[in-house]
Amino acid sequence: MLKINQIAMHYHIARQSPASQFIQVQLTLDCRAGETIHLQLAAWRPGRYELANYAQKIRSFKVHHKELPLKWQKKSKDLWYFSAQETGTYQVTYEYYCNQMDAGGCWSDDIQLYLNFSNFIFDVKERSNEAISLSIALPENYQVATALPNKGHGRWEASGYQHLMDSPLLAAVELQHFDYQVAGHQFHLWFHGEIHFDIAQLIKDFKAFTKKQIEAFGTLPAEHYHFIFQLLPYKHYHGVEHAYSTVITYGPASALAQKSELDELVGVSSHELYHFWNVCRIRPKELIPYDLSNEVYLDTGLILEGVTTYMGDHFLLESGYFSLEDYLKILQKQIQKEVDHQGWENQNILESSFDLWLDGYKPGIPDKKVNIYNRGALIALCLDLMLKSGESSLSQVMKKMWESFGSTGQGYVLDDFYSMLCQSTENSQPIKAFWEDYVLGKGELILPLTKLLANIGVRLTFHDEGDTILHAYGIRKDENGKVLQVHPEADAYSKVMINDLLSYDSGMSKSDKADDLEIVLERQGRKLETIIYKGNKSLYPKVKLEILQKKFFAIDWIKNY
Ligand SMILES: [Zn+2]
Numbered sequence: 001m002l003k004i005n006q007i008a009m010h011y012h013i014a015r016q017s018p019a020s021q022f023i024q025v026q027l028t029l030d031c032r033a034g035e036t037i038h039l040q041l042a043a044w045r046p047g048r049y050e051l052a053n054y055a056q057k058i059r060s061f062k063v064h065h066k067e068l069p070l071k072w073q074k075k076s077k078d079l080w081y082f083s084a085q086e087t088g089t090y091q092v093t094y095e096y097y098c099n100q101m102d103a104g105g106c107w108s109d110d111i112q113l114y115l116n117f118s119n120f121i122f123d124v125k126e127r128s129n130e131a132i133s134l135s136i137a138l139p140e141n142y143q144v145a146t147a148l149p150n151k152g153h154g155r156w157e158a159s160g161y162q163h164l165m166d167s168p169l170l171a172a173v174e175l176q177h178f179d180y181q182v183a184g185h186q187f188h189l190w191f192h193g194e195i196h197f198d199i200a201q202l203i204k205d206f207k208a209f210t211k212k213q214i215e216a217f218g219t220l221p222a223e224h225y226h227f228i229f230q231l232l233p234y235k236h237y238h239g240v241e242h243a244y245s246t247v248i249t250y251g252p253a254s255a256l257a258q259k260s261e262l263d264e265l266v267g268v269s270s271h272e273l274y275h276f277w278n279v280c281r282i283r284p285k286e287l288i289p290y291d292l293s294n295e296v297y298l299d300t301g302l303i304l305e306g307v308t309t310y311m312g313d314h315f316l317l318e319s320g321y322f323s324l325e326d327y328l329k330i331l332q333k334q335i336q337k338e339v340d341h342q343g344w345e346n347q348n349i350l351e352s353s354f355d356l357w358l359d360g361y362k363p364g365i366p367d368k369k370v371n372i373y374n375r376g377a378l379i380a381l382c383l384d385l386m387l388k389s390g391e392s393s394l395s396q397v398m399k400k401m402w403e404s405f406g407s408t409g410q411g412y413v414l415d416d417f418y419s420m421l422c423q424s425t426e427n428s429q430p431i432k433a434f435w436e437d438y439v440l441g442k443g444e445l446i447l448p449l450t451k452l453l454a455n456i457g458v459r460l461t462f463h464d465e466g467d468t469i470l471h472a473y474g475i476r477k478d479e480n481g482k483v484l485q486v487h488p489e490a491d492a493y494s495k496v497m498i499n500d501l502l503s504y505d506s507g508m509s510k511s512d513k514a515d516d517l518e519i520v521l522e523r524q525g526r527k528l529e530t531i532i533y534k535g536n537k538s539l540y541p542k543v544k545l546e547i548l549q550k551k552f553f554a555i556d557w558i559k560n561y
Helices: 161-165 199-217 253-257 259-277 301-318 324-339 349-354 374-388 394-406 414-423 429-439 446-455 554-558
Strands: 009-014 022-031 036-041 058-065 068-070 073-076 079-083 088-097 112-115 122-124 132-136 143-146 155-158 169-172 176-182 185-192 224-231 236-241 245-251 458-463 475-477 483-486 501-504 517-523 526-532 542-547
Touching: 022 036, 022 122, 122 161, 132 161, 143 185, 143 224, 155 161, 169 185, 176 199, 185 199, 199 259, 199 301, 199 394, 224 259, 236 259, 245 253, 245 259, 253 259, 259 301, 259 394, 301 324, 301 349, 301 374, 301 394, 324 374, 324 446, 324 458, 324 542, 349 374, 374 394, 374 429, 374 446, 394 414, 414 429, 429 446, 446 458
Parallel strands: 009 132, 185 224, 224 245
Antiparallel strands: 009 022, 022 088, 036 079, 036 122, 058 068, 058 088, 073 079, 112 169, 132 155, 143 169, 176 185, 236 245, 458 542, 475 483, 501 517, 517 526
16 A cells, blocks of 8 residues: 555665675565556766676565565666556565675675665665665664664664665674764764774864864755774775765774874875765766766866865865875875876876776776876866965865855856856966866976976975886886886887886996896797887986975965965
């Protein structure tokens, strides 16, 4: 029977065997006679613009009505459907394999059940906006971290598919909970795993960057926000943003006793909180709402991840967590990455953003693309420095983005961001020229970066550091002599292959010039001898950032306005 004023869609989750890593899912829904129900599983999840094809982790799919099995079919790899013969309650049951421990996956074992609903719940196409109730059979001693509204022991409720799929849940025997308040909002810190740092100090640091971020946007439309941490015993680093929470996986947990490692944890936390506004609410039009059934092509990776990476770190500088020296070290690493790859010669950041679906999350072929996080952060830095020279700032532009496209739920296109940048300064000419060359174009970003940093008294220089094979001949190899990378401008580019095994004897030289390098290569079991000529330019140089005390305008830079 159809129940009026009652939630007609319910998920129940149980585990017959935690160690098998399978969960048993039962979706109960009320259908009308003759109605065809389409069950769409996500092919990807918010925050990662890459196909995950979660359907491969589903087994034993069945539909029942009055305890009798019903015929169902698939329309595509992740779209199931069935027809209801008569009005009444139907059960869809299946098993999902929870074996992916990262910030966006699902995991089950003897001490926890960790769920990202985006992986395994269906968007019931005929019921997308209907409320969903949820129950999970959990051991009595489990605690639960989630932003989902709680409706009693083991019961929660979501306003619809988009809400449930965007609200991860971690249930575990040992979960540590802390909280803090900023401007009337409550922030929850949930830790699963060992804590090897001073929690009181961490809360102070979180409070400080949270306060600065809320001030920058002027508002945070949420009563509660949850940081859910999986502190793992092995090396790991991942964070995923959600509307009212974030999951951060980090390891090894014991390494967080060191400040440099804790910096990474605090860094990703600030980044994910910034996503509360930028991405979760200030969203490209294409992502409103999330259509997880197919690729959604985006040219806005610069804003989604570049601006967030830059601002996340910048708020740690502004809140006093990072000293200027700490911050310059991060910036130096980012610039080093930019210098170590030539992908920018072949693809601009818009093209690399569009291609995220293709190769955005793997190394890919040599020098084909740019990293939207790293190059995006450096472009954001350049824009911020240009804006600040004219009494504006990137933070102010993002506040306007929030007011026009975020708080309104309207969504933006790339040109909206560009227009806001231009409008926010009296002299928009430098911004326009920069956009043309380094966002739409494939310019060498180091050039404007050097200039803009010099304007605030930070000197960017390059130098060679011992490794002659790298700097003089453009060959990067590992400790066994295996070639990892060859610079496209090097003579070696036409002679040395990636994965060649390189050996050389500096004592013998067939060449007349002392600078020429005679090498022996092992390639696919063959031995080759060749001479590599030295170029007149230092390749893959080391980056150095220094503060020129007399000229330094730290306040102008640190302050977000
Ligand atoms: Zn991000």
